[in-house]
Amino acid sequence: AGIMTEAPSDTCDYQRFAEMLIHLTPQGASVPYNVTYDKDGHVWVASKGGLFKFDAKTKRVLHKRKNPFPKTMAAFCQVIYHEDTIIYTSAECKDGQTAMFFLDLDGTEKHMSIIDGLLLSMVVNSKGDIYICKQPTSDKSSIFTTNFEAPLGWDEVISITGSFYDTLGLVDDDTLMASTVELPKNMFSKQALRLISLGEDEAKETTVFSEAGKEPGKIFFPRSIKRHNEHMIVMDKSGRFLRFTPEGEYVDTVCEIDAYLANGFTLMPSENEVEEGIRALTAMSGIVRDPSNLAICDDWLEVIPLDGKSWKEKKKEIA
Structure with missing residues (x-):
């Protein structure tokens, strides 16, 4: 179920050495899904290869927690920074359950809990409420919550039937933006x-908006939803970063990269947003x-x- 054959990217035909911030493949961080900054400005990457902490300036690996068999790992491993802690999730496809780790910034494990099911998405608000959704196993899908201080049991927040919650974003401490996909x-x-x-x-659903498609304001399997100032930014599998108001109105498309390349993003802390955007x-x-024209699988972090x-458009300018 859910195996989607993906067309090769239409424009990313060469290895992007010049554009990479960090080349992940040589470090073993194969198939990265999510990325976050900690308070020191270091970068944490959750991948099928494991969890990796990088110094963004020197590109050095500061800590790694490697998975011995990356190919057996489930997709959508999560990593979020909250209050001096890294919350990291990892799952093996065949286990049907997800391990959630609470780690110090040096990588020391403080706490670990097991969640039934395979996680699709996770957000944490400023109060430490953790919200998750999982891969569907029936026609009912739910969002669950627990608290960072005592992550012992999970409470059901809201449910939907006939579709499943796929990707979660935090509008504010009391509001989620979620993408849903109809089953099958x-x-x-x-x-x-x-x-x-x-x-x-x-919890209650207040607004339903957008629909499947690649036209402006429509979505094609959102992979990451983040708040930036007065807007929500939705990145989907078509490679578009779409901006919506927190009330759900489409504003504009702030970037379009190649389809199927990007799995997740985080907004960069900016010393000078006026100049850098x-x-x-x-x-x-x-x-x-x-460089020798061989087709290879490559993994990297890039600043977009x-x-x-x-x-x-950028390729046309170069051409």
């Missing part, structure tokens, strides 16, 4: 974005051509300026 999942599944008000008593540190994985341009 295939390339033509109906999709939507939903705003969920978390409320004191019970918004930039996304993006976890990339795909088939590219190496969300400057309104598409890679296709």
